[in-house]
Amino acid sequence: MSEYLLEMNSISKEFTGVKALSSVNFKVRKGEIHCLIGENGAGKSTLMKVLSGVYPHGTYSGDIVFEGQVQSYANINDSVRAGIAIIYQELALFPDLTVYENIFAGNEVERRGVVDWNRTIVRAKEMLRKVKLNVNPETLIKDLGVGKQQLVEIAKALSKDVKLLILDEPTAALNENDSDNLLKLLRELKEQGITCIMISHKLKEVIEIADQVTVLRDGQTIVTLDASKDEISENVIIKSMVGREIDDIYPKRMDKQFGSRILEVRGWTAYDPNLGREVVKEVDLHVCKGEIVGIAGLMGSGRTELAQSIFGNPKAYKLQGELWVKGAKAVFRHPKDAIKAGIAYVTEDRKGDGLFLLQDIKQNISAANVHSISDRGVINNNEEVKIAGSYKQSLNIKAPSVEQLVGNLSGGNQQKVSLGKWLFVQPSLLILDEPTRGIDVGAKFEIYTIMNKLISQGLSILMISSELTEILGMSDRIYVMAEGRIKGELPIEEADQEKIMKLAT
Structure with a gap:
């Protein structure tokens, strides 16, 4: 019997002529914590959506082999039935329902066709004990902090007899204490025989917890590193991710004048x-x-x-x-x-209230200062394209054109659009709230370089960061x-x- 719980062989996936994955090979051993990393847009989330059935069989080429059998998941329910659970960065919980209702949503505890709420609460308590979460199962989700909501998501996955747990940026919104608790829980789940795939941009956590690390770049598998062979280090990971060495992720400013x-x-x-x-x-x-x-x-x-x-x-x-x-x-x-x-303010929640995801780059960049390119309420489209193009170039926003929908950009490029939007109002002070949350090390370096450039041009920055x-x-x-x-x-x-x-x- 194979040592691998999961094998993804020669997986390729295209979107309207753009190749998101190109012959990706990815193998995960039973009972290990395997970290999947790469820059935003490298193909990590696409690969996991292929695995979980979000992109069904027939929309990609290559084979998924799970527990020794070739799989052809038609939807996410098929992968769930097989024992695969995925927890996204944006948690899929119902805020106005209780903890126990969320844990068993879609997987209700029934007796003779009727939901047995007493047994549901008893089983919810069992799941909460497994994830070391000491809360009343009748608590509403909206009354819990993000760290505890994350644990409820894991409890929900465990209630379905999960064999492979996939976590997409699980600590992105957590403080250090909650992050440490989550990593400790993953180790305990590993001891119980549950295999984990973790997508993360936090290299310190990756190095701390991973048994193996697979790096994707530009939709291709670059390398798989093995902790038991002492192959995992920050420098090796960064070089594999970005294709070059970044000697110091925090670029220095030589001439500081306040x-x-x-x-x-x-x-x-x-x-x-x-x-x-x-x-x-x-x-x-x-x-x-x-x-x-x-x-x-x-x-x-x-x-x-x-x-x-x-x-x-x-x-x-x-x-x-x-x-x-x-x-x-x-x-x-x-x-x-x-x-x-x-004064300009780049919010911590770029998707929720920082950007218009269903509008394009040029519309987002002009949004906070649209009156400056308008005449009697009519926007000068040529000027809008010209200005957006200049910010696309100066901020190195990776997109085919300024008419690309912002919702289709990677996290790092969305953050650059958010920066461009507020730089267009020509502020003296820029408030940056979690400026690099959920973006990869290469994009972080670019954001830091932009910050230093802005400071050298006379701007001031107030930066909030966890x-x-x-x-x-x-x-x-x-x-x-x-x-x-x-x-x-x-x-x-x-x-x-x-x-x-x-x-x-």
Whole structure:
């Protein structure tokens, strides 16, 4: 009997003439954690959609061999019945249903054709114990944090007697503590005989947990690395992913020159009437011209709430304190007021509220400043194409044209479009909220290079990030938030991960 639970042999897949996968070979041993990595657009998600039946048999060429048998899944239900479960980065849970209803949605515990809710709750408790999640199964999903929702998704998969668990960027939205807990759980599932495929851009986690690593680039298998042979290292992975060595993922700025204060908040407090509490409390903070200021902190520390309250307060918080822009006191009643004052905000959720996924690149880039290319309410299409083309070139947005739908771009290219959209308003201060979440190491390097270029042109950046290495690698000065407050300010020369975490906790 084969040592491999899964073999994908010579898999090729095309979309309207574009080859997404080209003769990919991918093998996974029974009972291992196998990481699948590559740049955005390398073909990772496409390969997993082929495996899970999202792209059914007949729409691709090559063979899927699972448990020694050639498979021809017509849809995702076929792969689920075979024991394959996939958990996407955007969790597929029903927020207004309970934990137990979500775990058994589509897989109800029935007795004589009627759902047995008592047995459902009992079985849900068993699944929750397996994933080490101590919550009441009658809790609504919307009342759980992202880390706990992720565990509910895994419990849901385990309820279906899963043999192969696929996780797509499972820690992308998690803080370090939740990420560590999830990786620990994957190791425990491995000991129970469950095989895992994990797609991740976090190389530290990949190196820590993977038994084997397969790298895809441009729709092709580049290499499979074996931890038991000591083949897995950050340098080898990066070189395989991007086709070149990146000696330092955080490009250095040689000539740091800081000017006057572009932004300052004093005693800044934001009360959220929906939550009935203050989410930002008496914050004092400033950003100087030509400076990258990092804001670190755990999820829920108030970082995004601070950014949104500064950027015209779209969440309608009740605000107290003073806001100063370029030395003048300011009051923003709407994001358009902040934009007029030279402040732009690249949201952490580019798909949810940062971009129009069903519109093209040019429409997205012009969206925040469309009046500048309009005459009496009519958009100058030629000017829109010209401007979008200039940002496509300067930001190295990889797409056939500016008429490519943004929803069809990779995460890294979507993030560049989001940057282009806000650079078109010609801001003095750019607020970047999780600027590299869910994008690969090559795209990260490009984003960091763009940030440094913008700073050299006189822009200032306020950067929120959950990745401590990113905060330390790119910031000139760091604020650490916890429970809505600034707990400390560190010049980069004095900052390290231990000091940041001590303040954040």
